[in-house]
Amino acid sequence: MPQNSKNSALEAKELERSYKLADIVKQRQHTLATLALQPGEKVFDIGCGVGFLAHEMAFLVGKSGQVIGFDQNPQMIIHAKKRCEDLPQAEFYEGDAAQLPAEDQTLDAVSCTQVLLYVKDVPNVLSEMRRILKPGGRLVIVETDWRGVVLNCADDALTNKIFSAWDSTVPSPNLPVHLSPLLKKHGFSQIQVEAVPILNTEYTPSNFSYDMMKWITKNAVKQGVCNEAQRGIWLKELEERERTGSYFFCVNRFLFSAKI
Template identity: 30%
Template sequence: MLQFDEETARVLEDAYRGADISRRRRASFDALAPQPGDRILDLGCGNGLLTEELARAVGPAGHVAGLDASPDMLTAARQRLQGRDNTTLTQNDAASLPFEPESFDKAVSVQVFEYITSRRPVLRALHKVLKPGSRLVIGDIHFDTFAWHSDNRARMQRFLEVWDNHLAERAVPARLPEELQDCGFAPEAMQPVTICDTSLRPDGMAAMMIRLIRAYAVQTEATDEDDAAAWAQEQEELAAEGRFFFSLTHFVCTARRQ
């Protein structure tokens, strides 16, 4: 698991609140269409940004339950949600949801399923806790859409392949429709949200991913610090020269529980 220093943690927090990830989060929010009084499950709630936004939308008559496997993420979420009585946070595995059957009106999961090797057990668990006709929204990146310019294409490809190793599935949006149908859901829509940057913005997804990939490559001993630093430095230089290009597409899948 990646270990973050204070500077990397700050970059991540800026990115989570930045335009790229906020737009992606908003697309899931809009697809879910939270209403006053809704009971919503936020599966893989992370640091609680979406949980907080949903809690505001459902109001005091509603409730948002955030679930995550990471104690560090839940600590951040608890700090963010302090004082919001219409939220609860639970540390648990996604495939064994500790909730009563048919206890949620809606459920959402953002960039979680790409880390799950066996997705059908998780979808069946979601089917169990959702009411009939409930809406499920799942947002994940299709990594075949990744385009990242470099003058050293071989090195860039090597770093992207290293990053692939931290994923369970790089093409979740392509797999989901069949998996959802197998688990009692009716897929309704697949909305693309494309991030395309020609500048290296401090709060952008590209800046965040440079930090993450560089750290991951070194910590997994896929390369050394000098090689990783040179890879990251080239992106800074390309940005300074006006030659930076970064693009990938996140997909928001909406389905109904049958």
Template identity: 30%
Template sequence: MDADTFVARLDVMQALDSFRVYKQETFELMGLKPGMHIADIGCGPGDDLGKLALQVVPGGSAVGFDLSEAMLEEARRRHADVLSLSFRNAPANELGVPARSFDAVRADRVLIHVPRPQEALKEMIRVTRPGGRIVVSEPDMPGCWVASSDYVLTGRIMQSIAESCVNPYLARDLYAMFHDVGLRDITFSMRSVSAFDPQSVNKILDFKSVLAGMHARKLFTDDEVTRWITEFEERGRTGRFVAGLPVMIVSGTTQD
């Protein structure tokens, strides 16, 4: 997927009310105040961090880390006027900054794509000051669903989407991971992201590519593909479409 397509997908997600609700919860869990220094791991085009940066002025700073230089270029373009905001190219498990650099660190929908998520979490702890906050939110990809009368076929499609992630089940392990690395004051919540516009969901999940790949592997017949797409579109026309995704939010405090 090219950078422009991925940014467009992220923009669609950002526009969903239920996405904004769970994101706001992650913001509040960071406990931000003016003068704090914060980081967002896997910041993408920087829209979340742009909002967070406003909560730490005056005197504070916000740094976004991402592995994609294309994402960082877009972030710098979108937020060029925010002086307290900067962006760095770095992998989640090796941020390249001194220990105890930040008062709070956040990662959203990142660790499911990281080959060694435990190392990334330990790196987040390393760069956080004693008593600082770490907040991670991850989607439970196998729990992603789309309403359809063909439960079996839809289940196979959604499973294929889940398996495109490096760690599709990671959200279910987050709570234990926070315990295992020694964080304290751990909180856990699960929020449901829902959508009623099939075009938005299609942009996010890219059913066309998923179905084409599954069809090429002979997991679907032509008739099955046609039938599934027809119902998907019909539900949209008749206002009967809905899709959902559970998101796990875990926060913790580093040891003093």
């Protein structure tokens, strides 16, 4: 398998595992409650990943509705199709969020969760979302502010460097602070935002931050911010904090809702 396909397959496998965690399930339920999908509605999930959200949406819109999931990673589409194989109202396509494969004003709702931080031209995607939504159509976006992480760690200097390196891996690491005015500029109204914190006071594999800390530090080593030995010491401290009951991690995801 070529390296790129290998990475894409690995990303899809990781998402299958990590997006089943209770922290993320809770966020998904919050997203669905805000979208308030009705039977018969047509909804588009941009950057659908392995299709967890689309799967739940398909039950809500029912057989008379339609869920279209869309992702740039073909491996995600394979997982999503498998997840929804018994749900003919769910369809999945590969492609880029920059060009949404839908006619003007044909969607009742659009969701885009944890995707825009990876997108280079966010205003263009917002224009596309607006284009495909019917008048009165609803939009839900979920994004993380990676600059607002709270972590109990002795080595503040190294921690800051590790998170700065993480920040630099995506075009929009703190999009939430810019999103409301951007949505307004692109013709959305009734814009509301809620914080959806991920708070972990235990450093265990069942919590979101457990794997995140490993990925974030792996990236720091890759970017030359620290070496493997320093990474090991930093991660060991988190394990020690788990043993002594002093582990504390919090990051906010922000759920935006808006209408046309």
